[in-house]
Amino acid sequence: MDHTHQHGKPVSILRFSGCKEIIVDNRQLENIFNHPEIQDRKVVILSLIGAFRGGKSFFLDYCLRFLYAHFPSINNPSKQTQTFFRKDDNWIGKPDEPLKGFSWRAGTKRETVGINIWSDVFLHTLNGENIAIFVMDTQGLFDRDSSPTDNSRIFALGTLISSIQVLNLNHQVQEDQLQYLQFATEFAQYTLKNKGKMDGKPFQNLTFLIRDWQNCHEFEYGPYGGKRYFEDEVLKIRPSQGSELQTVREYIKNSFDQIGCCLLPYPGTDVATSPQFDGRLTQMDEKFKIELKNVIEHLLMPDNLTLKKLNSQKLTVKQVKVYIEQYLKIFQS
Numbered sequence: 001m002d003h004t005h006q007h008g009k010p011v012s013i014l015r016f017s018g019c020k021e022i023i024v025d026n027r028q029l030e031n032i033f034n035h036p037e038i039q040d041r042k043v044v045i046l047s048l049i050g051a052f053r054g055g056k057s058f059f060l061d062y063c064l065r066f067l068y069a070h071f072p073s074i075n076n077p078s079k080q081t082q083t084f085f086r087k088d089d090n091w092i093g094k095p096d097e098p099l100k101g102f103s104w105r106a107g108t109k110r111e112t113v114g115i116n117i118w119s120d121v122f123l124h125t126l127n128g129e130n131i132a133i134f135v136m137d138t139q140g141l142f143d144r145d146s147s148p149t150d151n152s153r154i155f156a157l158g159t160l161i162s163s164i165q166v167l168n169l170n171h172q173v174q175e176d177q178l179q180y181l182q183f184a185t186e187f188a189q190y191t192l193k194n195k196g197k198m199d200g201k202p203f204q205n206l207t208f209l210i211r212d213w214q215n216c217h218e219f220e221y222g223p224y225g226g227k228r229y230f231e232d233e234v235l236k237i238r239p240s241q242g243s244e245l246q247t248v249r250e251y252i253k254n255s256f257d258q259i260g261c262c263l264l265p266y267p268g269t270d271v272a273t274s275p276q277f278d279g280r281l282t283q284m285d286e287k288f289k290i291e292l293k294n295v296i297e298h299l300l301m302p303d304n305l306t307l308k309k310l311n312s313q314k315l316t317v318k319q320v321k322v323y324i325e326q327y328l329k330i331f332q333s
């Protein structure tokens with residue numbers, strides 16, 4: 001059963017208004033982070049970020065199916081916390097079930113640029129530690145009409161708030177995207193400056209998610225081909241590269257505890273182009289279905305759930321909320 005639409009909804013905590021002003025909804029933030037039973041839990045915040053119409057919300061809605069199938073949540077407490085995690089192989093849902101959750105759709109009309117958080121929070125116990133899992137959908141990075149400053153502000157905020165930052169890209173990683181990434185990460189690190197002396201790498205997990213991957217003969221689909229593509233092609237420092245390109249790569253490697261990459265195949269024409277497509281599995285290419293499942297399991301298996309840290313200290317929900325409010329204030333001014 002798809003619990004997604006029964007138990008939660010996307011809530012906008014921040015949006016960019018037409019004149020580049022940032023509008024923050026503190027009341028919504030309170031609603032999500034203030035549940036008494038999660039205050040002292042450690043935090044996982046999964047964030048997906050990338051251009052409009054990149055299939056982000058679609059991907060996140062399948063992530064929600066995985067989370068609802070495996071973990072209890074604030075709004076669905078009936079599910080038992082598992083002492084030993086056992087994968088439910090049917091988590092992806094029934095073949096003809098329409099996809100619900102963060103709204104996603106075909107079309108070219110741009111949605112509001114900003115950050116949405118799923119109103120429900122997932123609960124799990126990881127190595128004896130109680131954790132709360134939040135899901136965040138960020139809209140607008142690398143859009144045709146976002147400026148480099150907008151891009152880096154959005155990315156910086158996403159990086160500051162999340163513990164698993166998934167950067168959704170089409171076809172491949174481009175040099176200018178790596179440059180934005182460096183610029184944004186510097187921006188984010190600058191925001192952290194007044195939080196005391198930095199200890200360890202400032203940010204946790206950065207995962208590149210490449211859609212419509214075409215070079216599967218060289219690098220196979222999924223997290224392992226992605227890892228090889230990333231290490232052998234993208235991050236590799238070559239003597240022939242100019243020093244600027246080398247600096248970008250060094251900087252990114254030094255800013256995140258872990259960097260991963262997952263490659264997804266083209267999903268088929270129904271998914272990519274049909275306005276009638278409602279997200280059901282039967283309309284996806286077989287290869288895509290297999291890899292979608294594979295990639296989400298890799299990303300969200302409890303062992304891979306990265307906790308939010310600041311200065312190497314694991315933060316609680318209570319602390320994270322205070323930091324998010326501070327970051328939002330800095331970005332508003």
Ligand code: GDP
Nearest residue numbers: 052053054055056057058104105106211271272
């Ligand atoms: P978002 O704006 O990034 O959140 O994108 P959406 O999730 O709303 O999806 C936009 C469109 O892309 C929809 O028509 C989806 O069916 C389609 N889509 C979803 N995943 C993929 C994919 O991996 N490749 C392609 N080409 N299209 C996809």
Ligand code: MG
Nearest residue numbers: 056057103104
């Ligand atoms: Mg979306």
